[in-house]
Amino acid sequence: xxxxxSLLGDVPLTTDAAIVKRKSRDFYWYSPVxxxxxxxxxADVLLTPRDEADLLAIAQAARASGTPxxxxxxxxxxxxxxxxxxxxxxxxxxxFDRLLWVRDGVARVQAGMNMLALDRALRENGRELRxxxxxxxxxxxxxxxxxxxxxxxxxxxxxxxxTGNLLGVRxxxxxxxxxxxxxxxxxxxxxxxxxxxxxxxSELEIPVAAAVAWQDLALAFPTLAEACAFxxxxxxxxxxxxxxxxVADAALVPxxxxxxxxxxxxxxxxxxxxxxxxxxxxxxxxxxxxxxxVHRAVTAEAEDDPxxxxxxxxxxxxxxxxxLKKDRAHTYLQTGFPVRDTLALVARMADLLxxxxxxxxxxIPNEGEMSCAGLPVLxxxxxxxxxxxxxxxxxxGIVVANPHVYTIEDGGAHRVVSPQLAADKQRFxxxxxxxxxxxxxxxxxKPA
Amino acid sequence: xxxxxSLLGDVPLTTDAAIVKRKSRDFYWYSPVxxxxxxxxxADVLLTPRDEADLLAIAQAARASGTPxxxxxxxxxxxxxxxxxxxxxxxxxxxFDRLLWVRDGVARVQAGMNMLALDRALRENGRELRxxxxxxxxxxxxxxxxxxxxxxxxxxxxxxxxTGNLLGVRxxxxxxxxxxxxxxxxxxxxxxxxxxxxxxxSELEIPVAAAVAWQDLALAFPTLAEACAFxxxxxxxxxxxxxxxxVADAALVPxxxxxxxxxxxxxxxxxxxxxxxxxxxxxxxxxxxxxxxVHRAVTAEAEDDPxxxxxxxxxxxxxxxxxLKKDRAHTYLQTGFPVRDTLALVARMADLLxxxxxxxxxxIPNEGEMSCAGLPVLxxxxxxxxxxxxxxxxxxGIVVANPHVYTIEDGGAHRVVSPQLAADKQRFxxxxxxxxxxxxxxxxxKPA
Numbered sequence: 001x002x003x004x005x006s007l008l009g010d011v012p013l014t015t016d017a018a019i020v021k022r023k024s025r026d027f028y029w030y031s032p033v034x035x036x037x038x039x040x041x042x043a044d045v046l047l048t049p050r051d052e053a054d055l056l057a058i059a060q061a062a063r064a065s066g067t068p069x070x071x072x073x074x075x076x077x078x079x080x081x082x083x084x085x086x087x088x089x090x091x092x093x094x095x096f097d098r099l100l101w102v103r104d105g106v107a108r109v110q111a112g113m114n115m116l117a118l119d120r121a122l123r124e125n126g127r128e129l130r131x132x133x134x135x136x137x138x139x140x141x142x143x144x145x146x147x148x149x150x151x152x153x154x155x156x157x158x159x160x161x162x163t164g165n166l167l168g169v170r171x172x173x174x175x176x177x178x179x180x181x182x183x184x185x186x187x188x189x190x191x192x193x194x195x196x197x198x199x200x201x202s203e204l205e206i207p208v209a210a211a212v213a214w215q216d217l218a219l220a221f222p223t224l225a226e227a228c229a230f231x232x233x234x235x236x237x238x239x240x241x242x243x244x245x246x247v248a249d250a251a252l253v254p255x256x257x258x259x260x261x262x263x264x265x266x267x268x269x270x271x272x273x274x275x276x277x278x279x280x281x282x283x284x285x286x287x288x289x290x291x292x293x294v295h296r297a298v299t300a301e302a303e304d305d306p307x308x309x310x311x312x313x314x315x316x317x318x319x320x321x322x323x324l325k326k327d328r329a330h331t332y333l334q335t336g337f338p339v340r341d342t343l344a345l346v347a348r349m350a351d352l353l354x355x356x357x358x359x360x361x362x363x364i365p366n367e368g369e370m371s372c373a374g375l376p377v378l379x380x381x382x383x384x385x386x387x388x389x390x391x392x393x394x395x396x397g398i399v400v401a402n403p404h405v406y407t408i409e410d411g412g413a414h415r416v417v418s419p420q421l422a423a424d425k426q427r428f429x430x431x432x433x434x435x436x437x438x439x440x441x442x443x444x445x446k447p448a
Numbered sequence: 449x450x451x452x453x454s455l456l457g458d459v460p461l462t463t464d465a466a467i468v469k470r471k472s473r474d475f476y477w478y479s480p481v482x483x484x485x486x487x488x489x490x491a492d493v494l495l496t497p498r499d500e501a502d503l504l505a506i507a508q509a510a511r512a513s514g515t516p517x518x519x520x521x522x523x524x525x526x527x528x529x530x531x532x533x534x535x536x537x538x539x540x541x542x543x544f545d546r547l548l549w550v551r552d553g554v555a556r557v558q559a560g561m562n563m564l565a566l567d568r569a570l571r572e573n574g575r576e577l578r579x580x581x582x583x584x585x586x587x588x589x590x591x592x593x594x595x596x597x598x599x600x601x602x603x604x605x606x607x608x609x610x611t612g613n614l615l616g617v618r619x620x621x622x623x624x625x626x627x628x629x630x631x632x633x634x635x636x637x638x639x640x641x642x643x644x645x646x647x648x649x650s651e652l653e654i655p656v657a658a659a660v661a662w663q664d665l666a667l668a669f670p671t672l673a674e675a676c677a678f679x680x681x682x683x684x685x686x687x688x689x690x691x692x693x694x695v696a697d698a699a700l701v702p703x704x705x706x707x708x709x710x711x712x713x714x715x716x717x718x719x720x721x722x723x724x725x726x727x728x729x730x731x732x733x734x735x736x737x738x739x740x741x742v743h744r745a746v747t748a749e750a751e752d753d754p755x756x757x758x759x760x761x762x763x764x765x766x767x768x769x770x771x772l773k774k775d776r777a778h779t780y781l782q783t784g785f786p787v788r789d790t791l792a793l794v795a796r797m798a799d800l801l802x803x804x805x806x807x808x809x810x811x812i813p814n815e816g817e818m819s820c821a822g823l824p825v826l827x828x829x830x831x832x833x834x835x836x837x838x839x840x841x842x843x844x845g846i847v848v849a850n851p852h853v854y855t856i857e858d859g860g861a862h863r864v865v866s867p868q869l870a871a872d873k874q875r876f877x878x879x880x881x882x883x884x885x886x887x888x889x890x891x892x893x894k895p896a
Contacts, residue, residue, distance in 0.1 A: 104661060104724035105689070126574065126658075157686050164687030164729040185732045207689070207725035210574075210658025213552060236816025238605050239612030241553070241655070276552040277655035281612040284633045368684020368818055 001044045004089070007061035012048045013089075020046045023072060023090050028080035030320055032331055032380055033404040038083045043070060043090040050095050052172065052180055055200050058091060059178035062433050069174075070435045071196035073112060073143025076135035078317055080406040081147040081195045085437035093142055096202060102127055106167060107208045111142025111201045116303070127208040130157045130165065134318035137303075141204055146196050149401075150373075152273065152312045154364045155235055155245045157209075161192045166206060171199030174429040181428070190424040195408055197435045197442070198421070199428045212275045214243055216302060216311040218259055218295035219286045220267035224249055224350060224359060227268035228343045230289040234272070235363040236370050240282055241275035245363035246315040249350075252358050252377065255322040256314050262294040268359075271311045273299055316375065319360045323377050331386070332360075334401040335374040335393050336413060339366050345396055346374070352392065355379075374398070409440045417441055449492045452537065455509035460496045461537075468494045471520060471538050476528035478768055480779055480828055481852040486531045491518060491538040498543050500620065500628055503648050506539060507626035510881050517622075518883045519644035521560060521591025524583035526765055528854040529595040529643045533885035541590055544650060550575055554615060555656045559590025559649045564751070575656040578605045578613065582766035585751075590649050594639055597849075598821075600721065600760045602812045603683055603693045605657075609640045614654060619647030621876040629876070638872040643856055645883045645890070646869070647876045660723045662691055664750060664759040666707055666743035667734045668715035672697055672798060672807055675716035676791045678737040682720070683811040684818050688730055689723035693811035694763040697798075700806050700825065703770040704762050710742040716807075719759045721747055764823065767808045771825050779834070780808075782849040783822040783841055784861060787814055793844055794822070800840065803827075822846070857888045865889055 005013065014020065024042040028034040049055050062069050068088030075082050084090060093112030100108040102125040109118060115136045119129045131153030133139050144151070145166060150159035157165060169183045169191050181199065183190060190198045221227040227247050235245045250266050253259055263269060270291065274282050283293060295311070302310035314322060320332040337345055350359050358377040363370065378389065383404075390400050399413035408417050422441040425434075432446060453461065462468065472490040476482040497503050510517050516536030523530050532538060541560030548556040550573040557566060563584045567577045579601030581587050592599070593614060598607035605613060617631045617639050629647065631638060638646045669675040675695050683693045698714045701707055711717060718739065722730050731741060743759070750758035762770060768780040785793055798807050806825040811818065826837065831852075838848050847861035857863050870889040873882075880894060 106725045162687040163685050163733060164689075164726050167725065167728065185728055207687070207723075237611050238813050238816060239610040239655070241612075275655075277554045277615065278612050280615065280633055285611060365686050368686060370816055 001067070004061050004065040004067040005045060007064055008047070009057050011054045011057055012050065013045055015045050017042075020044065020090065023075070023092055024082075024084055026075040026077045026080060026082040027317075028078060028083060028406070030078045030317070030324065030331060031404040033383055033386065034080050034406060038080050038406065041083050041085060042087070043084045044087050045089045046092055047089050048092045048095055052202055055172040055202060056178055056180070058089070059172050059174050059200065062089070063174060063178065063431060066431070066433070068433050068436050069200070071142075071146070071200055073140030073147070074114065074135065074138040076133065076139045076143065077147040078403050079147070079411050081438070082143075083406070084435070085406070091200060093140065096142070100203065102208065105207055106205060108168070108203060108205045109141055110203055112140050115139050115141055115144065122208055123211050126211050128211045129153065130207060130209045131160065134312055134316040136312070141206070142201050145204060146191055146194060146201060149193055150364060151316050152244045153209075154362075155242055158365055161189065164207060166192060166204065168205030169201060170203035171201045171428070173199050174431065174433055175427070176430070190421065190428070193408065194421060194425075195435050195438045197408070197429065197439045198425045199434070212241065212243070214273045214299040215276060215279055216295065216297040216299050217272045217274055217279065217282065217293065218311060219270045219272070219291040220263045220294045221270065221291050222267060224268040225343070225347060226290050227270050228346055228361065230286055230291055231270045231361065231363055232343060232370065232372070233289070234270075234282065234285060237285070240278040242278065243273035244271065244312055244315060246271040246319075247359065247361040248314070248319060249359040251355070252319065252323070252360060255326060258309050258311070258314070259295055264292070269294065271315055273311065316362060319375060320377050323358075329380055330377050331380040332375055332377050332403065333390065333393065334403050335376065336366065336399040336401070337372050337374060338397050339369040339371045342371055345398060346372075348396065349374070349376070349393065349398070353389070407438055407440045449515070452509050452513040452515040453493060455512055456495070457505050459502045459505055460498065461493050463493050465490075468492065468538065471523070471540055472530075472532055474523045474525045474528060474530040475765075476526060476531060476854070478526045478765070478772065478779060479852040481831055481834065482528050482854060486528050486854065489531050489533060490535070491532045492535050493537045494540055495537050496540045496543055500650055503620040503650055504626055504628070506537070507620050507622050507648060510537070511622055511626065511879060514879070514881070516881050516884050517648070519590075519594070519648055521588030521595070522562065522583065522586040524581065524587045524591065525595040526851050527595070527859050529886070530591075531854070532883070533854070539648060541588065544590070548651065550656065553655055554653060556616070556651060556653045557589055558651055560588050563587050563589055563592065570656055571659050574659050576659045577601065578655060578657045579608065582760055582764040584760070589652055589654070593652060594642060594644050594649060597641055598812060599764050600692045601657075602810075603690055606813055609637065612655060614640060614652065616653030617649060618651035619649045619876070621647050622879065622881055623876060624878070638869065638876070641856065642869065642873075643883050643886045645856070645877065645887045646873045647882070660689065660691070662721045662747040663724060663727055664743065664745040664747050665720045665722055665727065665730065665741065666759060667718045667720070667739040668711045668742045669718065669739050670715060672716040673791070673795060674738050675718050676794055676809065678734055678739055679718045679809065679811055680791060680818065680820070681737070682718075682730065682733060685733070688726040690726065691721035692719065692760055692763060694719040694767075695807065695809040696762070696767060697807040699803070700767065700771070700808060703774060706757050706759070706762070707743055712740070717742065719763055721759065764810055767823060768825050771806075777828055778825050779828040780823055780825050780851065781838065781841065782851050783824065784814065784847040784849070785820050785822060786845050787817040787819045790819055793846060794820075796844065797822070797824070797841065797846070801837070855886055855888045
């Protein structure tokens, strides 16, 4: 490690153990399985590069000394993406915090920019993020793209890996001669959801949407089935501009501070972000389908007030977090429902799992057809029972992106990454120094 | 008629037969069947009201004298919507030409405003029309909503009758005491595609989109099947912002002035309007699927230049028009393909009809699932053969909105209107003076 540090020149760093340890963690503790596996792991040093020259110095020093590097954004991932398995250095990208330009519906941004700050800066240009995670207030754009898969906005724009949602990437490679590499179009897939294993990503070019004055709207329905039927129908209304369509079981409502008092007992809720132009028609449609309004707010006003909770902080991975804040005996899964018979399968899983599971859905198109992701909140007992539940979902044709593992492959619905991704890692990081242990298929390429 | 005119006060009018006759026609002549049926029909007088007081005076005078009224926008309908079957007065709404306000993604506009002028006025507010017909340069917003069903923009926003695409309507009724009526939300369906039979529509409130610098992009593919496969796949990419996805058979390309020289022989074409942020990814996807770029332009530049043709003027009902300009021996159909096995059915109909039909598709979602409308251009022989072809489409599960008839019912895919619509007409026009003969189910309500 002293070799490595001595090669870094004036790159800012600290070896203060408490700080380094804090910056070696993310939200992996959602999973009791990952908690047991990853607790206590830490890098040896924390680097806070200021610019591309610092990244190049870090890459060269890492190669010369064989030091592992784990890039870090806001540390809000749930798969241990930012936890170094083999020590070395954590590269904190938060200094890369500038919006570089916005034009023609495209923004160029440094990878470490906080997503709330980015959205606010985009709004000054009449634009906004197409999609963001429920951790928007703390996450970075680079962490979202390198570690996430979608979020608020995906009901309209699809997932982060869908064509057109990432236009360009700049990264510093760990090739024999480390250098800055600019990737365009489909080539950018080398960084999507690769946990930082394929390069030190410094800049991103993303399409941005026109700014909308989003409205938070929560609707209560007497049954989960009615809530799901409305949510799906609403999600499929092309004429209603929307950013979020979530469903939560009645059992989750007590964990939702902004809703629990106003929601009638035993009612499931649908959480929406809708454009002002869609508000009246949405409420009319909900009323026709048995829903009542239990909460209305201007999303930005709730977001700007630290004492309030925008509805999106009850959705996506925050749904589980709201439960965990009160009760650590729960965990969750990430699942994808097929586009046919979606709601029948949702009902079937709720029946099969009873009060061991609280249904939570996020509507998102799958290859252009409306479907939904399920992020069920589970009462946790043992790893064996968790494995049984995963098998139960899969036996019904519901794919599971298992959030109780830390490799890219095991956390993916298909348990593999594309051969191209492993080949790209081989090209950009032949020594395997970037977030080592996270890409199984690259490790398999290496001589033993 | 002199009774009627004497009751009108100072409402501007003319009885000049040549002018009245010209303003009693629309584009019904696309159909040789309608041409035979409607040629020569004319109103007796042309009214050009200036304001709501004029509309009220017209409504009162029509009731007092039993005079039929046929409202008219740009006269670009193809079903004879604006052709008076029983004489009387044509009410030319072109004086209602003002954009009243734009806020929070909603515009309030007078019904007679030209759609190109409206789109330009919206752009001054950073907005644009969600959808418009290929006749944008001449059509009015009121005519589009009262006589149309969708158009350029529908691939993203759905059809005009989909929830959320019409928020408010103001009309002057022909009740016992004619009055101005304001309709909101689902009530507005009373005017959608009702051919002006349910009221004299004076104002409309519509959601508007954020302005985009659309790019015209035409791609050539060696086969119709490849063109269709790309078009469908592109239409289903949520990450690629788009306004238009059309497919035209190789046989149509010689009729397309902007494309015929650049398109390789025997190649089908896909005509797109894409956002600047989507251009590179779209071309990359097209290249991967066997397409070559044959035309690129900035849509607004082509639209602003009277000597140029924006790609949208090769699509929707303009496709047939481009053929008819050169060869009156053709006509067309309006069809809707099911959401399953869509492209297999497209191929099947092309096989069955051979060179009697040129395939033309417009991609549009159907209840939230991507499908396409077909507006096939047909070599016309006899009404009997035309009926056979319609039956052939229907026997394959493809719905036909027959454009060779003039009633709302017969031109609809289901040959009926909702009982509610006939009841609404009974309420707003109990004497049946508005565009008489166009709503069969209302006529059936009347005592013989």
